Amino acid sequence: MKITATGGGGFAGITQRHEVDTATSPAGPDLKMALEASGFFAAPRAAGEEPVGADIPRWTITVDADGERHSVSFAEDGSAATAHWRTLLDRILAA
Template identity: 70%
Template sequence: MKITATSGGGFAGITREHQVDTETSPAGPAIEAALAATDFFAAPDAPAGEPIGADIPRWTITVDADGRQGSISFLDDAGPASQRWRPLLDRILAA
């Protein structure tokens, strides 16, 4: 399974990208378990709209697994969507 987490936004407008192949990464099983706990492929993407603050980064997590691909996006603002996806994102970033 290949997972990409990309961020953009914030004051500096810096884009970051992290890629993980769970088949080769030692953190692969933990990331796959975190992904399964989110019901990723059944989750709707974040609602459209702009963040209230220009300093709030937006993350997009894209998963390519067994011929299925899905993406979700959320604002890293400590809101409900951020709290749902942050544990998965933290595992991806630590891999």
Template identity: 50%
Template sequence: MKISATSSGGFAGLREHYEIDTRAHPAGQALEAALAGCGFFSAPPASDQAGSEALGADIAQWRITVESPDSQHTITFAEDGSEETTRWQQLVAKIRANA
């Protein structure tokens, strides 16, 4: 699986981008388990997600895409500290820690 996570906006327009191939990464299995554990693949696709619009200019927007040989799934969320996005913020933290 290939995981891509990109942020845009946020304070001073800082951008972050991470790419991990779970087949070649030492933490690959743990990242795949984190994706399954947070319900990533059952979450609505990016275009269907409500609440993904930032409320303010300093709130970062994240786009996480996972590609496998058979499929691709993308979610987006605002890093606003809300309870609804906690699982996605935790997933980004795991991706950052292993990038």
């Protein structure tokens, strides 16, 4: 399973990209469980309402597994609606 997190926005407008292959990463099994526990594969592509503001970072988490691809995009606005995606993102970035 390949996990890609791509983010951008904020005042600096810097784009970030982080990839994890769960087959080779020591964090792989934990990330697989975190994805399943989060409801990632059943979640809609856009998580929550899109807040207004160019300074709000936005992230997309994409998972390629078994010939399928699913993505979830969210704004890092600190809202309760996107908090669990930020938690998942933190785990991906730490891997």
